[in-house]
Amino acid sequence: MSRLIAFAKRLPWSIAFVILLNLTANLVFPATSWADSSNLGINNSHLTACPTSPNCVVSQNADSKHAIDPISYHVDRDTAKATLLKVLTVVPRTEVVENTDNYIHALSKSRIFKFTDDVEFYFPPNESVIHIRSASRVGDSDLGVNRRRMEQIRLAMQDLNI
Template sequence: MPTPVPPCPDTPNCERVQRTFEAAPQRVYRAALAALADLNPISCETDPDNRSAQAVYRVAFVFNDDVHIAVRPSDKGGSTLHIRSASRVGYSDLGVNERRVRRFFRALAHHF
């Protein structure tokens, strides 16, 4: 089965993580959308039927980073949330995407 978010390239400007939750997929998806919004994207496209979303974040008023999320039912019940945060250009992002993913999970915790 293909991955629900794109793989990262072989550069340090991308962070891709998955976490499993005991909550139902729809509940995790709603909380994930709220967490994305908390991080103030410049745009966000959602696909409720596939429980996925793509958001764009501006960095240093110049660069855009893309964040993809997808929530899938877990094999053991509950849900698995997949997130990928990546720079569109450059090689290194000085840890920006890794920090964004950590902030996303902190924001997500507030919406459960």
């Protein structure tokens, strides 16, 4: 009986803690979603521009805070694409969900909260570059995760002499 009384005394504090944690999470990671089918893919030979939030990078038509260089390659396009697909298999918590002739879309999940980021790659015809875009689906700041992920993928491609 004394355990039940002790539990009952702690219960209001536990509930208050859960409510506070939920409110804090909603402030830090608001439930706004940038990713739907109209915000992904290739449109007029370009990846979609980033939203105004800082949790996105793109290599095409971006302002200075969202800009990132495309990945250059010096082999044929099919080899570059096959190599990129191999690299993506070792990127933690990342899964390719779409793979067409000139486009790859992968989902990458954060380790702790399992937030999903959309990671896109576009192989334009007659160019030896891979245009890239990585964007968080929710929240505002990603603490630079999307940029670091893309730079790590770039380094992996360079290490493979692509």
